[in-house]
Amino acid sequence: MDDANALLFDVEDGIATLTLNRPHEGNALTPALLAALEDAWIRVERDDAIRVAIITGAGERHFCTGASVGTLRVGQGTLHNKPHALVNRFSPRMCHVTKPVVCAVNGLVNGGGLHFVADSDIVVASALAAFMDSHVSVGQVSGLESVGIARRAGLGAALLLGLAGRAYRMPAERAWQLGMVDLLEPGPGEALARARELARAITANSPQAMAHTKRAIWASTEMPDPAAHDHGWELLKSHWSHPDFEEGPRAFAEKRKPDWDPDPNARR
Numbered sequence: 001m002d003d004a005n006a007l008l009f010d011v012e013d014g015i016a017t018l019t020l021n022r023p024h025e026g027n028a029l030t031p032a033l034l035a036a037l038e039d040a041w042i043r044v045e046r047d048d049a050i051r052v053a054i055i056t057g058a059g060e061r062h063f064c065t066g067a068s069v070g071t072l073r074v075g076q077g078t079l080h081n082k083p084h085a086l087v088n089r090f091s092p093r094m095c096h097v098t099k100p101v102v103c104a105v106n107g108l109v110n111g112g113g114l115h116f117v118a119d120s121d122i123v124v125a126s127a128l129a130a131f132m133d134s135h136v137s138v139g140q141v142s143g144l145e146s147v148g149i150a151r152r153a154g155l156g157a158a159l160l161l162g163l164a165g166r167a168y169r170m171p172a173e174r175a176w177q178l179g180m181v182d183l184l185e186p187g188p189g190e191a192l193a194r195a196r197e198l199a200r201a202i203t204a205n206s207p208q209a210m211a212h213t214k215r216a217i218w219a220s221t222e223m224p225d226p227a228a229h230d231h232g233w234e235l236l237k238s239h240w241s242h243p244d245f246e247e248g249p250r251a252f253a254e255k256r257k258p259d260w261d262p263d264p265n266a267r268r
Contacts (some may be wrong), residue, residue, distance in 0.1 A: 003032040008058075009040050014051035014203040015196065016044050019058055020100045026065030027057040029112050032072065041095035042058045048262040051203040053092070054195050055116050056104040060188040066111025069138070088144065093119035093218070098211040098264075100202050104195035105172070105181070106188035111145070114161075117180060118148025121214060123197065125181040126191040130169040137165030151221045153180035205263050206244040212236070241267050 008019040018040050020027035044053045057063040088094050092101040094115075109133045117123055117131070133149075135142035142162040150158035157178050158170060162211035176184045183198075185191040202210070216232035223231060239245055243261040249256035 003030060006030065006033040006038040007040060009043070011047075011050060013200065014049060015199045016040075016047075016050045016053040017196075018044075018053060018055045020056070020064050021058045022068075023057075023059035023062065025068060026062035026108070026110075027059070027113075028065050028068040029090070030068045037090040038095060041090075041092055041097050043100060044092075044101075045095065045097050050099065051207060052100045052102065052199045053097070054102045054190055054192075054199055055092070055120060056105055056195070057106050060107055060126075060128075062107040062242055063105045063109045064113030064116065065108060066113050066134070091115040091119040092121075092149075098214060099207070100199075100210055102195045102199055102202075102216065104192045106191055108132065108169075110134055111140075111142070113150055114145035118152050122183070122195075123181045124183040124185060124189045124195045125172045125175065127172050127174040127184055128188065129175075129191075131161065131172075131175050131180065132166065133161040133164075134166045136163065137167075137240070143177045149180065153178040170185050199236055204257075206248060206260050208242050208244050208259070208260075208264055208266075209239060209248075209265065212239055243267075 002183035006020070006022050008017075008021045010017045010199040018037070022028055022030070022033065041258075043169070044050050091143045092236065100122070103116050103123045105117065105123060106129065107126070108130050109117055111134055114131065114133060133142050146158045146162040149161060153175065157170070157180065161170060170180075172181060172184060175181045183194055185194050212235040216228075216235050219231050242264075243266050244258075247258050247260065
């Protein structure tokens, strides 16, 4: 399959859907696909017409099986001896996307594919999906995605996946029990449908309020108390001068749909 079509990007009704489109290789990540993902997340962030994004995989067997084995060469793709923030730019969190991102897991997630699970805001998965981290089984270190999994599902889950390698596949139901998955649906089609339903509902909310809410919540995974609460309080106060702060209550009182201002720098 042509690498030019390795990532599908569709926008409809304020929802951008990013589809990893390499089903012949388990939607594995190549250098070209990584570059396409960075461009896509930048577009999601900059386009005011986009309110929420969905990331999913093509087919029903695999969401993303990690890096394409044939491209694992030092100096290629993300294997550069440079700081993490300069090299790894393919997930929404890596690209500092402030808009809500829903991950629709349609099948097996392995290795680098765990980044999308760890770095998305809401994870909807098929009950037929599974999660695995085969890094150590092929002589590689799970030093990034496992950190995100530890924050989302706990230290034990990250250690089990990271150290067991190919010997263990975590069922979707167990991932849901641990909080790695937020919503569990019967099959791949239902997972994507639920993600779209949720995304449509999210588009009705204030973009600015959601961006600040997202910042506050994610910061809590990196800051101790009371710094996390202080940060959240400053974000809350900064929203007082934004038009949406008054538009929301006014629209509610007038029983009409709010007219949100997508400009994060807008002031009354």
